[in-house]
Amino acid sequence: MNIEQLKYMVEIARTGSLKEAAENLHITLPALSQSIKNLEKELNISIFHRSRRGSVPTEEGHKLVEKANSVLQKLQEFMEEAEAYTNTMNGEMKIATYPGPMEILVNLISDIKREYPNIKASIYENSTEHIIEKVLEGEVDVGFITYTEKEEKKYRNLVFKKLLDGHMVVAVNKNSPLAQNKLITAEMLIDQPIVLYNDVYINEFMKGFSSLPFDILFTTNNVDTIRHTLENNTAINIGFDYAFKTDAGLSRSDKYVVINFASPHYKTYSFGYFYNANNGLSRILREFLKRIHRTIKDSGVHG
Incomplete structure (x- = not known):
């Protein structure tokens, strides 16, 4: 045995x-x-x-x-x-994330490394479906993603912990005619060039507008490309509201505004982290996640 x-x-x-x-x-x-x-x-x-x-x-x-x-x-x-029994933490942290909180995670890892120099840490950015796959395969310890109850029910061996509630928004250059609107309707998006982050939830959300003549300029996994497109007024972007609150590049630009969708396209999602229940969490990972909760709470970022 x-x-x-x-x-x-x-x-x-x-x-x-x-x-x-x-x-x-x-x-x-x-x-x-x-x-x-x-x-x-x-x-x-x-x-x-x-x-x-x-x-x-x-x-x-x-x-x-x-x-x-x-x-x-x-x-x-x-x-x-x-x-x-030891004052010195060691071990390895392997983390994957949706682009929004990258700066927060990097800063926290840097702080922990200064306190506990013996630990090893790696972090990479990818889309939701790839992060789930990596955690299931054991290549990543903790993933930070957008998710719904569907994922919680589908992956019963994964433990999900919510950090924020969020929803889809439209980001437009301040000089765009759309910038004057308080809410965005589906009809306002017709003939607008759109750039999208390549993520399963964003793609699913866009299927709700499939009957309209959309102009998807391109999709990308590079957040800086999205920011440049918005700043140059080349296209609008549809994405998660907390990406514009937590991502360093997106949140610090003042050349565009973020607008909520009107009903029925105002849909709520959860942002948080998850891990494989079969593998558990090491002491250093538990400390890291405790600091994540504290940082999100202290930052005042809410859904």
């Missing part, structure tokens, strides 16, 4: 499916099945009832799953206790 097998038991019991548990644990279905069979053989009992409907713990299995949960929790407490 090993720790991994305890994790496997808990995940199968939680999902009720060997296939789903294997996907969440990022191992093959045959490997997971064989590991549980080996454990059952070692213990000489059946832990799960298997059928076409799924895998359900036996009476003995229920009790063992509860014990496994307790053991894993105690193991986590043990690791945290051991880490607390």
